[in-house]
Amino acid sequence: MDNDQRRKLLIKVLADKQRLSVEQLVGMLHASPATVRRDISWLSGRGLLQRTRGGAEHRASEHHHALAGETFQQNLGVHSAEKRAIARYAAGMCQNGETIIINGGTTTFMMVEFLINLRMTIVTNSFLMAEQLLRHSENEIIIPGGHIYRDQNVILSPFESDVIQHHYASRMFMGAAALSPMGVLEWEPLLVQAEKRLLTQANELVVLADSSKLSVKRASLILCGLDRIYQLITDTGLGDAAAQMLERAGVKVVAVTPDTA
Known part of the structure; x- marks a missing residue:
């Protein structure tokens, strides 16, 4: 084990x-x-x-109204070495002056420590990421209005109109519940609805997903097809079959070595 x-x-x-x-x-x-x-x-x-x-x-949750699935805090400790290496690589793609979108998720949250010395405009639906970046960096932070799902660390709005719809980004960094030949998968309809809106505001989609996400069977809602992905950042545990599937779909894949414990 x-x-x-x-x-x-x-x-x-x-x-x-x-x-x-x-x-x-x-x-x-x-x-x-x-x-x-x-x-x-x-x-x-x-x-x-x-x-x-x-x-x-x-440690009991402070809030019992959460989206389906395991909590953000629980997921943060799973495959953490892989996630941190993926997050570091993703942050290295960013430059001062850019506007980027980062969705809520454990891998994307780990980008925070690598973004603190940059000065960008960051649109995010992660209230924990927003709080950390506001406290430790000089990045401009923009968040949507809506309901806070504390266990999942996201802010989701049930409304079509939101202030963030007016911001265009060079790229969006997004985690995923799973990846399959059908595309990027999630398990909660409200998440899919919110993230599809964000996708329309970004030129490039960069997916951050450790290699275990290529074998997850639980998620069943299609967020977008593989053809929408500009780049997938994963880890060196990616299996040959998964790599070939992504290659056939035309997805650019970067596999990074997990951090040592």
Whole structure:
């Protein structure tokens, strides 16, 4: 079991049991006490659980009205090394003075630390990204009006008209629930509706998706076809079959090496 799998399992068992000791987690995760303690420290530092004396406890969500699927905080700890490397590469494509669009998602959120020294106009529906960039950078930040879905870290408007519709971007950076021969997939209709609006305002679409997204079967709503993608940034775990499928569709693929832990 690799780091991502073990940490995801740790979060799941805590959600079920609420509070567990290191000794209990050792048996459940089939890992050493030292490894479990490192995982608890890593997850606690990212707000994914609450550290306790001799163990950990589930960190309850502050908001129960969320879109379908796992929460943003849970997903942030999954395939994090791959996501960070992908985010770094994506941020390296950006230049001062540009206007870009970044949708809400865990991989796109990791772009924040690599954008803080730039001066751009950034349109985003991620309130957490907006808050971090406002606090730590001089980028101009534009967000839509609408309802905040805290567990998914996005602002979505049910209305067709919004202030962001007047901003044109050189490119849009977007995460995805999955990629298939049918295109970029999502699992929530409201997300599809909002992101389709953003797509009309960008010249190039750059998709940020770790290689696991090429084998996800759950998402079933088509956001856009593969022909809309200018570039896919993924990781070196991309399988041959997936790479050939993307190549046949004419998608430009960049595969980056995951960050070391």
